[in-house]
Amino acid sequence: MSSIITTLPRYSGTSLNGKWCYLVDQLDTGYLDHFGAPIDEWGRNDTQRFAYFFDGHLENPSEWVEYGFVEERSLDVPGDWNSQVKELFYYEGNLWYCKRFDLNKKDPVKRYFVQFGAVNYKSDVYLNGKKLGVHVGGYTGFSFEVTEYIKEGKNSLVVHVTNVRAKQNIPTLNQDWWNYGGITRDVNLYETPAVFAEDFTLQLKNGEKSVLEFALKVNGTSLEQKIKLSIPELGLEKEFLTDKSGKLKESFTISDLTLWSPENPKLYSVEITCAGKTITDRIGFRSIKVIGTDILLNGKSVFLRGVCIHEENPIKGGRANTVEEARMLLGWAKELNCNFVRLAHYPHNEQMIRVADEMGLLVWSEIPVYWGINWDNPSTLENGLTQLTENIMRDKNRACVIIWSLANETVPGEARNSFLSKLADRARELDSTRLISAALEKHYLSDSPDTATVEDPFAEKCDVVSFNQYVGWYDGLPEKCSRVKWEIKYNKPIIISEFGGDALGGKHGKQSERWTEEFQEELYKQNVSMLKKIPQLRGTAPWILADFRSPKRLLPYILDGWNRKGLISQQGEKKLAFNVMRSFYKELETQYK
Numbered sequence: 001m002s003s004i005i006t007t008l009p010r011y012s013g014t015s016l017n018g019k020w021c022y023l024v025d026q027l028d029t030g031y032l033d034h035f036g037a038p039i040d041e042w043g044r045n046d047t048q049r050f051a052y053f054f055d056g057h058l059e060n061p062s063e064w065v066e067y068g069f070v071e072e073r074s075l076d077v078p079g080d081w082n083s084q085v086k087e088l089f090y091y092e093g094n095l096w097y098c099k100r101f102d103l104n105k106k107d108p109v110k111r112y113f114v115q116f117g118a119v120n121y122k123s124d125v126y127l128n129g130k131k132l133g134v135h136v137g138g139y140t141g142f143s144f145e146v147t148e149y150i151k152e153g154k155n156s157l158v159v160h161v162t163n164v165r166a167k168q169n170i171p172t173l174n175q176d177w178w179n180y181g182g183i184t185r186d187v188n189l190y191e192t193p194a195v196f197a198e199d200f201t202l203q204l205k206n207g208e209k210s211v212l213e214f215a216l217k218v219n220g221t222s223l224e225q226k227i228k229l230s231i232p233e234l235g236l237e238k239e240f241l242t243d244k245s246g247k248l249k250e251s252f253t254i255s256d257l258t259l260w261s262p263e264n265p266k267l268y269s270v271e272i273t274c275a276g277k278t279i280t281d282r283i284g285f286r287s288i289k290v291i292g293t294d295i296l297l298n299g300k301s302v303f304l305r306g307v308c309i310h311e312e313n314p315i316k317g318g319r320a321n322t323v324e325e326a327r328m329l330l331g332w333a334k335e336l337n338c339n340f341v342r343l344a345h346y347p348h349n350e351q352m353i354r355v356a357d358e359m360g361l362l363v364w365s366e367i368p369v370y371w372g373i374n375w376d377n378p379s380t381l382e383n384g385l386t387q388l389t390e391n392i393m394r395d396k397n398r399a400c401v402i403i404w405s406l407a408n409e410t411v412p413g414e415a416r417n418s419f420l421s422k423l424a425d426r427a428r429e430l431d432s433t434r435l436i437s438a439a440l441e442k443h444y445l446s447d448s449p450d451t452a453t454v455e456d457p458f459a460e461k462c463d464v465v466s467f468n469q470y471v472g473w474y475d476g477l478p479e480k481c482s483r484v485k486w487e488i489k490y491n492k493p494i495i496i497s498e499f500g501g502d503a504l505g506g507k508h509g510k511q512s513e514r515w516t517e518e519f520q521e522e523l524y525k526q527n528v529s530m531l532k533k534i535p536q537l538r539g540t541a542p543w544i545l546a547d548f549r550s551p552k553r554l555l556p557y558i559l560d561g562w563n564r565k566g567l568i569s570q571q572g573e574k575k576l577a578f579n580v581m582r583s584f585y586k587e588l589e590t591q592y593k
């Protein structure tokens with residue numbers, strides 16, 4: 001099975017990025033026989049036929065082997081297959097990847113792990129023909145220990161990937177973004193000592209400004225270890241002992257801490273030593289809590305000047321998975337005068353979060369529990385809990401992350417409420433320091449059709465009530481904004497987690513003409529005036545920073561497979577509405593100083 005070892009990137013590693021050979025296996029020939037039965041049912045055990053590197057050259061030329069990996073047919077990793085091979089642009093199916101790599105020297109006292117940043121959606125992983133395990137979920141990282149199977153010299157790593165959508169999956173059959181397939185994030189081989197720190201948490205205790213909480217878990221055969229923690233810049237050096245199960249959890253007071261904030265995103269170098277090996281990280285400390293309708297960052301009320309972002313590079317097309325792309329997207333958010341980003345609709349890559357930490361952007365992080373999930377299915381719930389756990393575990397030491405969002409536009413009902421409650425319980429159990437929310441929906445009161453409200457049992461479980469609304473786009477024309485009144489009874493902060501409308505970049509015309517930049521500009525002006533009237537409003541995140549690909553968007557010449565609600569076009573040009581938000585945020589920045 002895959003495991004969650006969050007510290008792996010802190011150990012020495014070798015990148016397995018680069019060219020990977022591939023085979024498109026539309027009929028899943030590597031797994032199914034010609035009756036559609038899994039091949040192992042025919043007694044051929046679980047060494048799937050495609051699990052080895054095979055380049056088509058046989059010692060015995062009469063042998064029947066009908067597959068092969070050749071260097072000339074390769075894909076870049078990280079990368080989605082859709083953007084790399086014309087024939088794969090719309091492909092939703094099975095594909096085999098194979099990477100051959102050399103291990104110069106296998107150190108007998110070390111342990112080896114292969115880690116994937118993300119593979120969309122399901123992956124079955126083999127090393128030298130041995131199955132390591134399966135991972136489900138397209139946007140979170142996972143690893144396998146390979147100490148037993150890795151060899152000195154040549155190794156072959158094979159991954160069967162499928163991105164076929166299914167009702168029981170998360171996300172489910174329907175989604176408004178491109179279902180990019182493949183090994184979309186980095187792959188690395190890490191080496192650790194036999195006994196090592198596999199996970200740690202170092203953050204301010206909930207609501208405190210000078211009490212740090214430190215937890216750690218050891219992996220290996222001797223679990224009781226002396227652990228040294230140091231933050232050289234603060235002159236802090238402390239020693240702890242892990243218990244018989246390899247765990248420790250302590251808190252202690254610290255003085256002279258400069259708190260992390262968007263204005264001063266201070267990160268400290270932290271060193272942790274376990275069994276003689278020191279690992280380092282850069283960590284910021286800040287407090288976040290809610291009192292009444294206020295969100296308090298380091299004790300001070302803050303307005304979240306946000307924008308929603310998909311993990312996509314509109315200019316180049318395809319998944320945005322490099323540091324440079326993270327800097328481009330988050331740089332645009334900064335130009336918009338943001339202090340907050342909603343990273344929609346799934347956990348983004350780790351670089352994105354680390355860059356946000358450095359740039360001082362608060363983050364809303366979410367899992368793809370989106371629209372009509374199979375609420376009654378226990379394996380779907382298990383899957384949701386796993387994706388949430390993997391997301392929280394990876395980013396729990398990043399000061400920028402302040403909100404775990406558990407769902408987007410889901411319809412209240414018994415099964416859904418219970419599903420989301422279980423996610424909320426898991427999030428609180430794993431992290432007592434951050435806020436919980438979900439992008440809910442609004443509706444109008446039946447006896448007062450222009451009065452909008454939010455009534456959702458899940459809002460009771462949330463620290464912040466967030467909802468998406470499209471007054472002026474799907475819901476009337478922009479002028480409707482002046483008529484709508486908001487009556488929201490929750491005494492909690494409110495975030496508008498989406499609003500907006502489409503405009504084709506460069507298309508100009510009358511304010512009343514849909515798809516023009518002028519229409520979108522007017523829609524934004526009207527929305528801003530309307531939203532200002534919600535007394536508990538403490539954040540807005542318009543939908544969306546940049547145009548993104550979506551197979552749902554079919555209107556020829558205007559959409560052509562793109563959702564055009566971006567404030568920035570497919571070409572990277574700012575649309576007129578960009579300035580409306582930029583000015584609104586400038587105003588708010590002064591107001592909340």
Ligand code: GCB
Pocket residue numbers: 176345408409468498543563565
């Ligand atoms: C929504 C969804 C988002 C869509 C957006 C739209 O409510 O949350 O994923 O892309 O609306 O453009 O309709």
